[in-house]
Amino acid sequence: MNKDIGRIVEVRGVDVKAKLFRLLPPYLIRNGQVVSAPKINSFVKTKVGLDTIICQVIGEYNIEKEDKTLDHFLDLKVKGYIEKGKFIQGLRMLPIVSSNLSLLNNDDYSIVYNNDLTYSFPIGDDLFEVNKSVYLKYNDIIPSHIGIFGNTGSGKSNTLSNILYNYMTELSKYESSSAKVLIFDLNNEYGKDSVCAESDKALYNLTTRTDSKKKIPFKFSDISEDDFCVLLNATVKTQAPTLKNAFRMMKKNKDTSYYREYISRILKNNRRDLFFSIRMYLGDYLKNIDEISWYSKEDVFYVDKGSGRWLFSNQDEFENEIINKIIINIPSEPLDRILFELCFSIAKECEHGINSDYLLPLLHRAEKLFSDLKKVFNFESSDDLFEDKYIAIIQLANTNIDMEMIIPSLITNVIFQNQLNVKGEGEVNSIINIVIDEAHNILYKDNESILHNSVLSSFEKVVKEGRKFGVFLMIASQRPSDISNTVLSQLHNYFIHKLVNPNDLFQIRKTVAFLDENALNFLTILAPGECILSGTALKMPSFIHVYELEEKTKPNSSNVILFGEKGIISK
Known part of the structure; x- marks a missing residue:
């Protein structure tokens, strides 16, 4: 016309x-x-x-x-x-x-609108042009970093699922292992048939309350000693060197006499707190030490031999009758072995004059962390995380706060490193999209926590460098103002639903390119399902009403219905 x-x-x-x-x-x-x-x-x-x-x-x-x-x-x-x-x-x-x-x-x-229908999918209708659908090209939207933002109930989860559903539908037409999607599902919304059929996804419903029924296969060697220093919040000058020494001792494969000698020194030097800590943490691997007690009047260890005979650690007979009878079983499980070596590494540092009070808290943190890691990871399996499928979903709603951050960080680091290694051998011929819904729970700004800053650094590295190696980040959040500025500024495409919080609006104004004041003024009045798309996937910002998915393919994030046919309250 x-x-x-x-x-x-x-x-x-x-x-x-x-x-x-x-x-x-x-x-x-x-x-x-x-x-x-x-x-x-x-x-x-x-x-x-x-x-x-x-x-x-x-x-x-x-x-x-x-x-x-x-x-x-x-x-x-x-x-x-x-x-x-x-x-x-x-x-x-x-x-x-x-x-x-x-x-x-x-x-x-x-x-x-760049409506070339080749390798494209319709994301929704133009809000202001009747009978005009907006198409996105897979080659423009999938290999890009994507941010989807909006208040609760604005439709951001449907937008995220719409992109993933169309992508999974397109991938199902091909026989290829070069494209993968990994979803970190913080609210357990992407189970059953959401996005794709349950049989077509590798699903890990994790918990730290008990052992997870299905654990994530993970190579222990992919966790470095530096990673453990961060995970355990080890102090740089005292605890970190001790922890790294424990890693080195794992590789030396010392026999039991080496550890028995250190137990002997601990007892003869009357290191009370250190000995009882070792006995508490390594009770499953050290036998015949339960009878050893502490005589506080003389600050010395002793064993009650019966008939009124007490054998003290400063007596010559203590070596033959007590220490030489201690049975040591070196653990084979890697996390148990680190804890085992860490106990003796602390003993070694104490010999050099370091106060055990500075080192023993490391044992408590290690025991707690290793217990949680065992509940969610299978370090003895070499299976593929994706189980030869296009998509894997890791559900984290039932994990504690630390694991909610640690699990995505560890897996993302491994994925990034693997893709980097492939690039080192030649051209990148695979792509992985890492998806985080409710991303403000992980990617928030924090200048105090060493652990969180390390986790955030993992994803900032992906969003800054991942494009070169075929690793892309896709995040959804109701609070863009809480997200790291580095992550926000490096996104390629933004789907912005209704936002009313002044801090969120200011952050979008500051971050999103190509959005003029006229478009930004509409953010507070958008209806559910409506959004502004700005970025490299389209020639200019567009107002879109995103198509709603069928009920069975939606994530489990709908509002609760009180009354009526599907209401939770009945007469």
Whole structure:
């Protein structure tokens, strides 16, 4: 449709004013099709020679005199131009005063919206253009970092699931292992048939309350000694060297005499707290030490041999009768072995004059951490995390706060390193999308916690460098202002649903490129399912009503219904 509807009457930089020939109804019929007349946020075009300039309507008004409408005007903003069948955002040319203004035809819309249906999927309908669907190309949206933001109930989970559902549907047409999606599901919303059929996903429902029924296969060697220093919050000058020494001792494979000698020194030097800590943490691996007690009057260990005979650790007989009878079983499980070596590494440091009070708290933290890790990871399995499927979902709602951060961090580090190693051997020929819903629970700003800052650093590395290695981040959150600035600023595509919090709106204004004040003003009034898409996947920001998924493929994040057929309250 190329019918002229008005003419340009004023050009002030990118701000343009046009006068309509007549006031148009909201919708027009052309060739049996319903099309939109110019209105807020819709597009119009004008010609400069053979070139076509695309403008967006940002306002409209009348001039009246004595209650009579004289003229109708549109306020426009230049968005770009069409050259050789492609839309280019920019200001190489501006409209000319007195040139005619026209509606876009179907070809124009296809060019502006980049609606090449090859390897594309419809994400939703344009809010301001009737009968116009918005398509996203897989090659533009999937290999990109994506942020989906909006208040609770605004539809962000449906948008995230819509992208994943279409991607999984497309992948199912191919026999390939070069594309994977990993979802860290903090609220256990992506089980059953959400996104794809349950049989087509590797699902890990983790818990730290008991042993998880299905644990994540993980190579223990993928956790470095530096990782453990961070996970255990080890102090740099005292605890970290002790922990690293325990790692080195694991590789030396000392026999039992080495450990028995250290137990002997502990007893003869009367290291009470150290001995009882070792007995508490290593009771399953050290036998014949339960009878050893502490005689506080003389600050010495002793064993009650019966018949009134006490054998003290400062007596020569103590070595043969007590120490040489201690049975030591060196554990084979890697985490147990670290704890085992850590006890003796602490004993060694205490010999060198370090106060055990500085080191013993490390044992308590290690026992707690290792217990949680055993509940969720299988360090003896070499199976594939994805089980030869396209998508794996790790559910974390029943894990404690530490594991909620540690599990995504450890797995992300391994994925990134594996992809980096592949790139080192040649071209990257695989892609992994890491998805975090409710991302503010993990990627929040914090300058105090060493553990959290390490976790955040893992994802910041992905969002800064992952594109080169085929690793991409996809996050959804109701609080963009809580998300790390580094993560927010490095995203390629933003789906922004309704936001009302001033801090969130300020963060979006500061971070998201290509969004002008006119578009940002709509964020507080968007209805559920409506969003603004800005980024590299489209030529310019677009207002979209995202298609709603079928009930069975939605994540389990719907609002609770009180009354009615599906209500939780019955008569």
